[in-house]
Amino acid sequence: MRMKWSAAVLLATATGLAYGQSSVMLYGIIDTGISYYNHATANGGTFVGMASLTGRLPSRWGLRGTEDLGGGFKTFFVLENGFQPGNGTLNYGGRLFGIQSNVGISSDYGSITLGRQLGMSMYALMNADVIGPSIHSLSVFDSYLPNARSDNAIGYLGKFHGFTVGGTYSFGRDAAGPAGPGATNCPGQVPGNMLACRQYTALLAYDSTSFGVAASYDVQRGGTGATPPLNRSAYTDTHNIVDGYVVLGLTKVGFGWIRNNLAVATHLQTDIFFAGATYYATPALIFDAQGVRYLQRGGDGKKDATSTLLIGRASYLLSKRTMVYTSVGYMFNSAQAANAVAAGGTVGVGMNQLGVMAGLQQKF
Template sequence: MKKHWSAALFAAIGGTAAAQSNVTLYGIVDTGVQYYNHAAPSGSLVGMPSLTGELPSRFGLKGTEDLGSGNKAFFVLENGFATDTGGFNNGGRLFGRAANVGVSGLYGTLTLGRQMNMSMLVLNNADVIGPSIHSMASFDNYLPNARSDNAIGYLGQFAGVTLGGTYSFGRDGAGPAGPSGTNCGGEVPGNALACRQYTALLAYDGANYGVAASYDVMRGGTGASAPLTSSAYTDSRTIVDGYVKFGAGKVGFGWIRRNTAAVEHSQSDLYFVGGTYALRPMLSVDAQVSRYVLSDHGGATLLVGRVNYAFSKRTTVYTSVGYMLNGEQTNLPVAAGGTVGAGLNQLGAMVGVQHRF
């Protein structure tokens, strides 16, 4: 349930607003109990996860003001938090998931500030598992955390075609903490390339299917986390995916190619296919298989299955099971933020509850 405050109340707590404006408080609280075996250095783990359940916990404020002629001004402030401890995620930031302002109209939306970039948006329809406890984050923890600081973003939709892009003057100013933290704040005088990033998106969505592609290039900087310790080094991702709907179900699929050009060059490919089906209006099942191949270093395969039962529009219980098959040279965990012994396969499971407001 969303809670709307009047412009007068918003002004009373420190803001100013004109007529026909509103602020919305929203969020997700999602946690449970997880288990996985073969945890490093040895043994198994039972406990509550910090990073994510079926979805990462968050709360936020969204505000809009009607400017007339179909134009609106807006802002978004969104915090990510760990339900097990109450601490902040996303590198300990107060508004680590989003902190931006912008305008929207007939020709699209322009956004300024920390925001989701196109590498996150491109996966929204094809990745049926999403940023869950058992997900493709085990292969690349940037994917569910694809956000850019100091960014200018554009997104426009025209008769089923979506065009989008972001340009960041300094992609990550929060330091090395948190998933995908890289300590690359950028905006360095005399070095226009330091920590810059750009992403682009082209997508088409029809009545029963859709396809999308994105491209993401980030540069390094002095003092940034390895391997991008120089502005001459780059890390790029190309994502191509799609989905098909049929009745109460959907199949999604995709390919992600990552190239890191630093002191040593590395390349990886990530393939995935999954499906979701509503057995009843309140009961749904999801399944996905992902295959990760790292050049000259073997690969790994992740199998995920999940069942969701919705008590209401706001409250859902779920169980998720994942199994990671590691190659001899890989030690990728089945659970987000987890650990695993080198070369060992790993089973993970979680039972959780999610409440939206």
Template sequence: MRSLLRSVAFFSLMQASCLAHSQSSVTLYGIIDTGVEYYNHAAGGGSFAGVPTLTGEMPSEWGLTGVEDLGGGNKAIFRLESGFAPGTGGFNFGGREFGRQANVGLQTAYGSLTLGRQINMTTYTLLNADVIGPSIHSLYVFDSYLAYARSDNAVGYMEKFAGVTVGATYSFGRDAAGPAGPSATNCPGQVAGNFLACKQYTAMIAYDSSHFGAAASYDRMRGGAGASAPLTSSAYTDTHTVVDGYFKLPSVKAGGGWIHRNLSAGAASTLYNLYFFGLTYTPIASLALDAQVDKYIQSGVTSSTGLAARASYYLSRSTSVYSSVGYMINGRHGSTPVSAGGTVEAGAEQLGVMLGMRHLF
């Protein structure tokens, strides 16, 4: 009997010791953002009024993130994040259950290493300088990849040294989980016998202080046989380069930058430059006013100018209402819609308006 009691006591002490050195937590979070939008000069004529399919002021999402303390300053981490359309309840990202992120990793004194589907460095570079963000009227209408810059089957690293952040991702094969969604290339993932097919790598360096910051990133993806046009060969590449910056005062923030895309895909090759500059003014804590101008130039082909303005009123820390107005000035051969997920008649100027509500949890 004494032997049994000693065994039980020893086991209890071991369990308590493990709990003391291995504290873990899981957090549920999300954003629900939707409303009603209107835009004129839709493709085929007429106008559109209804609930947007892609995004409002911010994309709607929900997720789970977890941390386990392994001791010695090391932690195990994971993140599962799903994008959805509030209007229908359906998944965004081409129907993927966790299309925004699905990764696991280790966080140490030397940085965080993650494995799985993850946000890549193009998105992180734009976070601070783009004051409008991935909203209904934004610079992302010029290139949908910018709003959905993710990498499948990827290894990622990020660490901040004083004010300098460095990060990189390497994907062994994109889009293995289908079907294709916005900006996805439907590449068949990790392809045996063709090391280059569907590979992608991204890298970033950034500096942030209390009043200003700057960032730069490089993002190159390769195509593969069976992928969506134009990346139908592993010899074809699609490269994005971003350089941007921002500065902040107590009630004003300004941000701007340059995005360069070089799609090398034979006859379908494309080269463009996209410039943006925006301001955020917060006259009182519960009101934010944003404005941004975006200039898209495809030399010798077309150009377009996007204007966006937004007012957000915070009813609480978690809930806000907003109005957003966008105006797109397309060149003669331009066909960029003012609204994310919208349509436009070629060469038309287009007005878009949205009234919406956002809740964070």
């Protein structure tokens, strides 16, 4: 009798697995081009070569899968890899799946995710920042913004009648070694130290067909042995973002404010203000423009350095999958500032800088 019941249970389970609706999708973006910028050195040298970190968007490929469990519940996974097409190396600290590596369950009440995942700072910027993580973008002032992700994290994201509520908590935000801005070697999860390398983020947003607003809060803690300056668990790096957008016919206008407080041995505060617009001239021809103002203050509250970045971009779709584009940026640096116009670029202190890129992007 027991064998008959066991066979029946196994058959029912196998039947359920066989008929459950599931899918796995392979996708990606390859985006690169030729970049130029002047004043790359103290004596005014220029750079001409392949864009190293990003083009219009960072190159990536990934696997995404879902399975319908019934009753409104689904399970899902995401494995997403970031790489440099110029030499094939991995981005995000050399991780195999540095953009995302997680599994979760979703329902009408939202989704819960476990693993390496996007922080709420990333979600807050998605709609308001019309330029995105491009070669000339907000990221030249704060390299954390395009790398706002956490290892060893549990996350929640729910959408209800236009409102989005989300949060993440990481037990050890960065398990990769110090290999670029996407890794700071702060693995955390240290017995006896509940603060080391912890991170928590939160989001509240509202979106409609004509406008949207968002606010996020993001705190990273340091840990012993991590890349300075966050090399103590008492040190914190906090990002606050408030932004929004308005859709006016064929034009989208985005704007926002980002404050970063670095509470280490010497306190540092920076503010980024941005405003931009995207205009769809035709379904295939897109124009973007954005202005960014950067202010850096030390512990005395005085302005230590300021920069202003102006960005213009034109993109043309050759097909649904293939795009050509050109991006132009100009950086005005104060006497104490040395912010490069291009992600991954260099500039002499106090020098203004012109950057140009022409690129090709293909999606699959």
